[in-house]
């Protein structure tokens with residue numbers, strides 16, 4: 001390998017340059033972007049709840065119908081470089097946000113550590129505190145706010 005080839009794609013490429021497989025591999029599976037968000041219409045502030053999207057399998061933090069997520073969940077973020085406003089809704093540890101903000105991805109990230117469970121073992125996954133949207137009435141969502149984004 002020459003010096004240029006030795007750089008991993010998340011260092012050598014911008015988000016715009018990633019192929020599909022590279023793009024998908026950036027997700028560490030924390031599930032944080034799948035928590036239901038609430039927006040205060042007066043202040044436009046956005047809040048995260050501990051309520052997970054109905055399609056999220058909370059134990060694995062994986063979408064149960066990723067291929068059809070756009071049709072099934074209108075609020076799904078559907079990250080894309082064409083929608084820069086979405087990156088600020090992601091946690092600061094999310095590799096998409098890191099690269100968007102020209103920061104390094106975390107050293108524990110599965111791409112570096114080779115540990116697919118790294119988000120769980122580093123305490124970043126929602127697995128231990130999320131409840132499924134299936135069991136929460138929409139009027140109860142405000143009671144589940146956990147942070148301002």
Ligand code: SF4
Nearest residue numbers: 027028030031033094
């Ligand atoms: S916040 Fe980022 S790393 Fe976590 S599940 Fe969403 S896209 Fe993946």
Ligand code: SF4
Nearest residue numbers: 034053056063069076
């Ligand atoms: S549809 Fe899937 S990817 Fe989108 S928010 Fe729900 S669980 Fe997450």
